[in-house]
Amino acid sequence: MIKKADMTQDQLDARHAEKMKKKKAAREKILATKTKEKGLIIVHTGKGKGKSTAAFGMIFRSIGHGFKTTVIQFVKGGWDTGERTILENYPDLCTIKAAGEGFTWETQDRQRDIEMAKLAWEMAKEAIMDPENTMVLLDELNIVLRYDYLPVSDIVDFLKQKPEDTHVIITGRNAKDELIEIADLVTEMEQIKHPFRSGVKAQAGVEF
């Protein structure tokens, strides 16, 4: 074998081409292993914005593909007017459900909140088991789990047995470790800068 220092320009070019060819082949080999399709457990957590927005974005994408979806709202904040208006244009492809008013920051009535969380979880199970659904969004479930309104072990046990093809997205800050453990895709939205700090209020289109 000739040493690199002794090579002609042509030999160097050929060596480079050979190296690149190998690199490309290795890359293609890796890509070829990414063949599985499966329903994912997706978690959006962190203190930053975009957790629910990105989840709703995936619901919109799925609707765009003609897939059936369900959104279960565990916390009803009244921040959903913009998305809701559009989602309601696709009643055959998107069902939105909330248990009563759902958990709110206003009630401070723990027993009522637990009842609502249980009701929403029953709806969630039904939606996930529905073979017609491709994607189910459990919006702000993490909040409910954080307050221990539902036992996380129940949720984890159920999700482990979910239909193979169904994607389940769970949003909310402070995702429990047990949930992250079983998730396939976890993204943490981190807040770097927020306009609230400079006196700007929540605005249509951005926050709701």
Add this chain to the structure above:
Amino acid sequence: MIKKADMTQDQLDARHAEKMKKKKAAREKILATKTKEKGLIIVHTGKGKGKSTAAFGMIFRSIGHGFKTTVIQFVKGGWDTGERTILENYPDLCTIKAAGEGFTWETQDRQRDIEMAKLAWEMAKEAIMDPENTMVLLDELNIVLRYDYLPVSDIVDFLKQKPEDTHVIITGRNAKDELIEIADLVTEMEQIKHPFRSGVKAQAGVEF
């Protein structure tokens, strides 16, 4: 003034109520300062998923409110079929533009990519200056800036002068510090877990 240790139960309760009242008043005073409405410069960056998805989610929200929006695609990946299908149902409220094929990972033709980036930036400026637009999404602009296909100082100088009411969202990993500096709202999407690592390929609804 009576010391706390010498107070009766009634006095302690009254003291507590007084403290809480002050706390509430202080909180309301803070909230009252959050009154500004202004067009924000929003940046979604980081290696995790959800940067574009959350941005498109805000576009959907704005459409839901009946606002006019424009999306400029700086990198055309063909990953946008799901969103695009729905956005195309609202041609009066959402304009989608890309410069030719836009920058792609495939061409490896730097001069062509720079030309396309410049063309897209011209479209972006026009969209931002259009007083009818409420929100303009510069999708994957950060990629173009990272490769120095456009000088970041041009973008920053322009955005500093943008119409006050218009929201501008910029997505893509590796956001430049100069951009973060002038942004109002910056979220970093951090990848905690990704299914690609366990052999799962990109799937409709989730990735595109």
